[in-house]
Amino acid sequence: MQQFVNVTLSGLTQGMIYSAFALALVLIWRSTRIVNFAQGSMAAATAFIALAIINAGASYWVALVVALIAGFVMGALVERIIIRPVEGGPELNAVIVTLGLFVAIQALIAIIAGSSFQSFPTPFGVRGFTIGDTTIALTPTSLYVIGSVLVVMALLVALFRFTRTGLAMRASAFGQEVARLLGVRVGRMLTLGWGLAAVVGSLSGLLIAGGGFVYPAYMDSLIVFGFVAAVLGGLDSPIGAIVGGLILGLALSYISGYVDRGSALVNVSALVILMVVLLVRPGGLFASSTARRA
């Protein structure tokens, strides 16, 4: 029983981390219609900025704020300087550019910060809570992760649903020409979308890093799992991203914990889950409308 509880809790926490990353992918997809594969290494870059600040003696929270601002600036700059020239061309061009960025940023981190493992602090404890005599796999750090992800999701839903900016961002992504004719400053909205997505990505990078180990490629598996979670949820829906992440996290945790040699099956299983869901519901679990394409 204790094992089941712990495997479940561990899966939920992992799932929330996948969700956080999926949220960033959803955000950028909603606001620019591009899947940004560089998101992972951009997040890793900000995590290393935070780590440098913490190593210099500042508190975790100062580092967090600086990293998020750095994330926003990086996202906006990447859009303005690198993505803008290929925007409006075939969709694939932008995707390929983000793949190139992914590799380049990762290499840059390795050059600047070195490629060795470093532990990343967390403002909260890493010991599980105890109920009576049993310790459960839920730590103060995992509560912090879960809480942060839920808050971010709520903010995103509010942004897109209740604000004019959110509407303008969706309009810009959906149909640039039409939006421009209606007076939306499309270029600015795209930059804003990239900046915000990078903030969410950075937050997910920091949440993943906290209480664990970082190295330049530490986001690699998260990119895959986050992408699977986002697609499971329909790529379009913040709530879908959360649900997709949780489903994936739980499924992978059960497979790893209960299937013989399950640890080896984790990566394959993620892709099998993705294929099955796409076969049954091609638009993902939470697609708002199947016919909508940019």
Place this chain on the structure above:
Amino acid sequence: MSLLAAATVVSTVAACGGSNDDNGGGGSTGGANEASAPGITEDTIKLGAHYPLTGVAAPGYSEIPTGAQAYYDYVNKAGGVYDREIEWIYKDDAYNPTNTSQVVNQLVLEDEVFAIVGGLGTPTHSAVLDFLNTEGVPDLFVASGSLLWGEDPDTNPYSFGWQTDYESEGKVIGQYIADNLPDAKVGLFLQDDDFGEDGEAGLMQYIEDQVVETQRYTSGNTNVAPQMAALQASGADVVVGFNTPSYTALTQLTALQLGFKPSQWIYSNVGSDPALVGSLLARFSQGAVSDASLLDGVITTEYMPGVDAPEDPWVQLWQKVWDESGQEGELTNYRIYGMAQAYTMVQALQAAGQNPTRDDLIEAVETVGADWEGPAFSPFRYSTDSHLGISGMQVVQLAGTAADPQTGILVTDIGDADIEESEAEHATPPESGIPDEEPFN
């Protein structure tokens, strides 16, 4: 001054070689240096290797080539081997077998190295085993305790192991548990490849009836909570890990999260470096753990002296070599590993003769390798029938960064070979710090 002295010693060796050998063949000595094989010129010998310099296996392991570099520099400053300078080229494979194939291809075909020396990792090096043996490239002293490199010289005549193989290590640990913790319920945490399987095979010879749970992890998948939860649920009070150092840190961290407190942790030699694991976990202390004491009480094995024995003459030699190399960082057990392997390689090159072919090098290791004295507590097993390396280990318990011996030097071999305690005195290093082996032919 000491450098000059060392230089003299080596040139004397070269000269002596000439006087006692005239039976021709590639290994003959005395005349001029010739470009006798790929990677050998009149004044250089090119050696290559692959290491994980980035990625999940990089912590610790990426220091090994810096140690080897320090020792080759030391030998080169003293005149090299037969007046040839050793060129040491190592490339990053990120512990990814696909990359290993690529970089080893480059080393053999583009850089044209004489031999691959100390290529690291079981899954990685497996990917190039056939290639090297088909091409006839000496594949010496693979940095992995898998049986693959040494068990079957007929199939892989060019490959040699170096460190004590994982099966022998499993036997030594298994016997220790059976003797000292006979009532313990044992949980195994194994890397899901030959590393874990060989270790398991050795352990099972002694504690099959004590093992209550076996969990395997895949390198690269850093969430080990499901595995640790299963070990916890099994009621295991002794956990034996055949895993890499990062996973020692991960298991300790995850056990903390789960409140899993087995009465004894045992890690294989590979995963037990207290300095490295401690530095990884130091951040999460907050009263829970402090870096040096983190692995206190953990049981592991040693097959040669490490930084925990600063008085040992070998460690003093390594310290001197490391200081002279002027590279950044402290002397670590990983750097010692690299230096010790380079020491064996210099022995092999000396034994192969002045103008060796690749086959001379192999024959030299098979013929005289078992007699070489070096930093290891017990001799190599090299012969025409076995290419397995160091034959014995000692069980130790960690206390801070020191290691407290629990047994004598236990010498064994794979299969059902007995474990025997060695009485032999551990050799001390030559004064110059450079071996002085005669050509084998």
